[in-house]
Amino acid sequence: MVSFHLRLLCSGLICSLVLVGCGDDPSNIGLGLVDVQAGEPVLVTLVPTSFETSSDADITGGFLAVTLLREGANRFLVGTTVDPALGTLTAEGRLSFVALEAASDDFRNGPVSSVVLTMDLNYVYGDTLTPITVRLSSISDEWSAAGTRADTVLNVGASIMEIELDPTADLAEIELPSTWVSANDVLLRSETFSSDFRGFHLSHVDGNAVVGVSGGSSFLSIAVPGDTLRVSVDKILTTVSRDASATPAEFLLLQDGIDIIAVELDFETDEILNNLIHHALFRLNTALPILDTPTGFSRPQLTNMDLVAITGSDEFRTVLAEGQVDDDGILTFQSTNLSIAMQNTVLGRGDLVRFELHAPIEDNSLDFVFFERNSGTGGPRLILTVTEVR
Amino acid sequence: MRRNPTALHTSNHVNFIVPTILVLMVALAPTVSAQGLTGGSIYSRFGIGQRESYSSPRAQAMGGGGLALRSVTFTNHANPASLSDQILTRFAGGLTYESLTESATGAKESRLASGYLNALQLSFPLKSRKLGIGISFEPYSRVSYRVDNAGIASIDPENESQESFVTSHTGNGGIQKISGGLGAALTPDLSIGIRADFLFGILEEKQQTDFQNVNLRDGNLASSTRLRGLTGTLGIRYVLSTLFSDQDALSLGATYTLPVSLAGERVFTIGQGESTDTLGTSVNGDVHLPWALGFGVAYQPNSIWTVVADIQYENWSAFESDLPLPGYVVGDTRGFSDRVRISAGGEVYPFARRSLNLFLQRVAFRLGGYIDQSYVTPDINQEIKAYGVTGGVSIPGITGGTSLDMHIDIGRRGTTDNGLIRDKFVRFGINVNFGDLWFDRARLR
Numbered sequence: 001m002v003s004f005h006l007r008l009l010c011s012g013l014i015c016s017l018v019l020v021g022c023g024d025d026p027s028n029i030g031l032g033l034v035d036v037q038a039g040e041p042v043l044v045t046l047v048p049t050s051f052e053t054s055s056d057a058d059i060t061g062g063f064l065a066v067t068l069l070r071e072g073a074n075r076f077l078v079g080t081t082v083d084p085a086l087g088t089l090t091a092e093g094r095l096s097f098v099a100l101e102a103a104s105d106d107f108r109n110g111p112v113s114s115v116v117l118t119m120d121l122n123y124v125y126g127d128t129l130t131p132i133t134v135r136l137s138s139i140s141d142e143w144s145a146a147g148t149r150a151d152t153v154l155n156v157g158a159s160i161m162e163i164e165l166d167p168t169a170d171l172a173e174i175e176l177p178s179t180w181v182s183a184n185d186v187l188l189r190s191e192t193f194s195s196d197f198r199g200f201h202l203s204h205v206d207g208n209a210v211v212g213v214s215g216g217s218s219f220l221s222i223a224v225p226g227d228t229l230r231v232s233v234d235k236i237l238t239t240v241s242r243d244a245s246a247t248p249a250e251f252l253l254l255q256d257g258i259d260i261i262a263v264e265l266d267f268e269t270d271e272i273l274n275n276l277i278h279h280a281l282f283r284l285n286t287a288l289p290i291l292d293t294p295t296g297f298s299r300p301q302l303t304n305m306d307l308v309a310i311t312g313s314d315e316f317r318t319v320l321a322e323g324q325v326d327d328d329g330i331l332t333f334q335s336t337n338l339s340i341a342m343q344n345t346v347l348g349r350g351d352l353v354r355f356e357l358h359a360p361i362e363d364n365s366l367d368f369v370f371f372e373r374n375s376g377t378g379g380p381r382l383i384l385t386v387t388e389v390r
Numbered sequence: 391m392r393r394n395p396t397a398l399h400t401s402n403h404v405n406f407i408v409p410t411i412l413v414l415m416v417a418l419a420p421t422v423s424a425q426g427l428t429g430g431s432i433y434s435r436f437g438i439g440q441r442e443s444y445s446s447p448r449a450q451a452m453g454g455g456g457l458a459l460r461s462v463t464f465t466n467h468a469n470p471a472s473l474s475d476q477i478l479t480r481f482a483g484g485l486t487y488e489s490l491t492e493s494a495t496g497a498k499e500s501r502l503a504s505g506y507l508n509a510l511q512l513s514f515p516l517k518s519r520k521l522g523i524g525i526s527f528e529p530y531s532r533v534s535y536r537v538d539n540a541g542i543a544s545i546d547p548e549n550e551s552q553e554s555f556v557t558s559h560t561g562n563g564g565i566q567k568i569s570g571g572l573g574a575a576l577t578p579d580l581s582i583g584i585r586a587d588f589l590f591g592i593l594e595e596k597q598q599t600d601f602q603n604v605n606l607r608d609g610n611l612a613s614s615t616r617l618r619g620l621t622g623t624l625g626i627r628y629v630l631s632t633l634f635s636d637q638d639a640l641s642l643g644a645t646y647t648l649p650v651s652l653a654g655e656r657v658f659t660i661g662q663g664e665s666t667d668t669l670g671t672s673v674n675g676d677v678h679l680p681w682a683l684g685f686g687v688a689y690q691p692n693s694i695w696t697v698v699a700d701i702q703y704e705n706w707s708a709f710e711s712d713l714p715l716p717g718y719v720v721g722d723t724r725g726f727s728d729r730v731r732i733s734a735g736g737e738v739y740p741f742a743r744r745s746l747n748l749f750l751q752r753v754a755f756r757l758g759g760y761i762d763q764s765y766v767t768p769d770i771n772q773e774i775k776a777y778g779v780t781g782g783v784s785i786p787g788i789t790g791g792t793s794l795d796m797h798i799d800i801g802r803r804g805t806t807d808n809g810l811i812r813d814k815f816v817r818f819g820i821n822v823n824f825g826d827l828w829f830d831r832a833r834l835r
Contacts, residue, residue, distance in 0.1 A: 026500050026558075028540070028561075030494075032809055036597060040543065043547055276599070278609060333623075336607070349667070349745070385543055387599055
């Protein structure tokens, strides 16, 4: 009997403990007795101390050969256009090839009967009504692509031929001259073709447009009697020059393929230093000045951009956020990476030097956008949600 | 070979006691770890935390005093003089689960729960009933509170975008005490003892902001103060036997604890997720704890009844610290006052003479109460007092002096006047008390 009562007592205690534990419901009672170490989250808006075109040109090189290792641009440009609003733009492109397929014995025994360069045209800037003429030249020197910038100085080899291109065409098939084919017969059939053949350089001869060629969709067909070897584009590069454009002072021009905008902020201001950063967004207002645009003149606007963190003395680049201009002409970047970068910076970590703003490297073009410069009219601003440490 | 029927009956009880302990531990474990250390009173935030004291599983149910208690079945660690009583090597320890309801004028009640370790105690006789040693680990103070405040933050003023968040102000930690004591019976009536107490621990305050939107980064700020120091306690106990009858005994006990300077180091950290950074450099300073005096009386009219009464006094008005603490600005002790704790209680073995069952004879029931005036207040015009009623039961084990002791402590603390908080708390404690004969040479060869 006693044993039963003791069991009952213990069971009751266990049930009581479990039931009591189910009722946890904290509230703000006692808030007045807590010395808050930090305030509530507040907004802090930082205006850049510097918002200017970088002295560095845009990155226009790309490595395409191996899918997993693809890096940089996938499009190269060629041509010249006189833009009445932005100035004269001149682009020269080059490409090299890699033989991904194993060549047959027939191919190795040759001789090469024809070589056709097939270019996938997927972009035009300038006069779309008139064909352009470009020069196809050989390349005599080694050249690198990934990470290479638009202002790189290149050596160009002997001219091979001139080509007329329709800026609105989707495809261009160019058969190379038989003299060039004969002169390069051994090289084109050799096992070391990929490393020894430096590719082609394309430059403006005549016309008023710049066209873009997709590197990943273009190829070279090398034919021998009874066999044809198709070699893919290995790497591409575009160099672009623009004469001084008369951009209104209240706007800042960002033109893909040429410009990078450098954004510097005071990361050590008391409003954010050593504080908690919960959220960060970087916002710019684009501007739409009235530009002189002749009939048939294509001048695409830039709508997608990347916000890049430049860190360390070696200026390592990390894309923090991708942004798209909305219907109201506002470009907003926000991402967890941006918030983390700001938190690390205000705590003295991460070695952030500045932000850079540029068009996505992959879709190399001459698209343009104007940004408002002044804070009163929607200039760039970094909006942070901050808990200030007291 | 005949089996003792009484022993068999007793072992049946042990058979259910052990599973009961295990079930209780399992029931308590999740709450101890999950709600754990931040579900207590906001008053524990102030000073060095809420003062804690634990004497023995027996004394906890009798108001928490017991400086004059003497027993061979429970080691009295509160008074080192009582360490001389021991016959058996003894281990005791337990957990307490606290349910707390906080209320304030015009505010929604806050309900919190927490679990914590009472103490771990080991003691053994060097010479039976003459000289004994006790070692214990128990909390000296406890910081455990949590206040949640919900809010809405603007994250994009141009789009009027807002996100809701909860800021939790929590405190946890406290000062722990590792003690080693020696008690000696100078005469059958007079015992003295000495104990060394190493105090150490971390007082941590944390402010954690959590957003509902996972795209916003949560964050926390914390202040951690690490303290350590060594003090000592002297104890004395005198027993007056056959005072009013042939069976009674009156015990008088007293303790004096030396003041101590705790070396402190404070660090501020800021963090998000697992990543934490130290802000600035650490701040060093001493925290001076005051002396304390305790006096207790226990009267046993016979082997069935025991009554105790105790008063403990701590001279906190002399408190000093180089480091500011909640409720204390360096050099300004207006928030501090002397702590006085008065407790009384009784114990009865109701079946001791009415049953032939050895198990029932050793079942004890206890009752007590206390009033505890806190040493620190958040409002210098308002003292903070706690009142509580305690009770408990002791279920004996298979061997003499081994028991499972449960206690309950129901009370309240503080006031809703002057914008303060009133706590209502219910504490359940479960303690195990093992005794066995160790280090004894075999008498038969």
